Amino acid sequence: MPPAQREPASPELRSTARLKGLMAAHFAGVDRAARERTAPVAWCTSVGPVELLRALGYEVFFPENHGALLGASRAAGETMGRAHALGYSPDICSYLTSDIGAYLAKKTPLARYGLAAPPRPDLLLFSTNQCREVRDWFEFYGREWKVPVVGVTSFRDVGTVEDHHVDAITRQLEGLVPALEAVAGRRLDARSLEEAVARSRACSDGWRDCLRTSARRPAPLTFFDATIHMGPAVVLRGTAEACDYYLALREELEGHVREGRGTLRRERFRLYWDGMPIWGRLRDLATLFAELETSVVASTYCNSWIFEALDPRDPLRSMARASLELFIARAEEPKQRYLERMVAEFAVDGVIFHDSRTCPNNSNARFGLPRRLRDGAGVPVLVLDGDLNDLRCFSDEQARTNIEAFVEQLEGAGPRASGERARYA
Ligand code: SF4
Secondary structure: OOOOOOOOOOOOOOHHHHHHHHHHHHHHHHHHHHHHOOOOEEEEOOOOOHHHHHHOOOEEEOHHHHHHHHHHOOOHHHHHHHHHHOOOOOOOOHHHHHHHHHHHHOOOHHHHHOOOOOOOOOEEEEEOOOOOHHHHHHHHHHHHHOOOEEEEOOOOOEOOOOHHHHHHHHHHHHHHHHHHHHHHOOOOOHHHHHHHHHHHHHHHHHHHHHHHHHHOOOOOOOHHHHHHHOHHHHHOOOOHHHHHHHHHHHHHHHHHHHHOOOOOOOOOEEEEEEOOOOHHHHHHHHHHHHHOOEEEEEEHHHHOOOOOOOOOOOHHHHHHHHHHOOHHHEOHHHHHHHHHHHHHHOOOOEEEEEEEOOOHHHOOOOOOHHHHHHHHHOOOEEEEEEOOOOHHHOOHHHHHHHHHHHHHHHHHHOOHHHOOOOOOO
16 A cells, blocks of 8 residues: 655755756856857767767767756657657657757757757767667758768677777777867877876766665665756766766765665665656656655666776777676676666665667667566566657556556565565566
């Protein structure tokens, strides 16, 4: 039964005010560079080789972040249709269709930061380590604005990351340099690249430490909060500002751990979230889980900006390795091993797989992994149908019913330590 006592969604962290300022300054900085031509502007995919751009003095914009803002502000519902009308299928990435549709409709949630439109790039840089969609997305803008589109065509479904994979990606990264230099109008300096990689690594370590605080009980940070606080790890990776931010956030979270303060007054159950966020329902889902006194304490999605292979002593090879080791680029077996580690590290009682309709790349419920994880790790799993931005693929009523039933199932299963396995939901 759902508990009688209703909990509010998590109270805001003190760092949230700083986060807002940081994100506003980021958008204003890229916008200024594009309008006043004070620095070259590049668009980059969210787990692309941004360190090369930082080392060459680019201001960097991340369209996936724009896609997420379109989803969270629910503007995506209006804009996607414009891209569908242009021949982009409703079945492909709804970030892509939301963003291209917004461009066609001349709409942007960045208006709240004073931007009339996303800053226009001099170059677009992709890596298909996450999906092919990002390349198609960037090529739309390359045709539109007649600017270079360059990138890395990566391996996918990688089992063990071998040296030959790393060699091949390193060669592609090296091959990008002349095009990036030509637009930047300067040569790549080895020291600048090492420094950018060192800052990316520090940002990654800081973000990892923040996320790991939720291995403690009660968790001081939920998945829903983390999707907001990950902003600097995405758009400011490779900058000192991002490193400083995560030092401060970690300190605040560790303070909460020391005081025994979690996001919930009572944390009855702990869950892991696999797959994309449902941006237009973040708050509703955060509230629902809080009502159920259940904390979603960790996620594959937020962990995706942890790059432990980055090493400034070997910048390009370590960037190649970090890119290949990404969860999204891996085969089913390493994915299962990773999830089993997360289940143990965060001591979760169950795992939710969000099967995101338009992102098969980041949906892991389609080839039997939930059942194998249930059997391997001994945790109940729930597969939730939805989408990152297209809310037509998400039923509020069905999701609530399924989540409430799942939590009831956890109640029936008793503490996880009993080893009981609940029914596959
Ligand atoms: S990983 Fe999924 S959501 Fe992200 S850009 Fe690719 S298809 Fe879209």
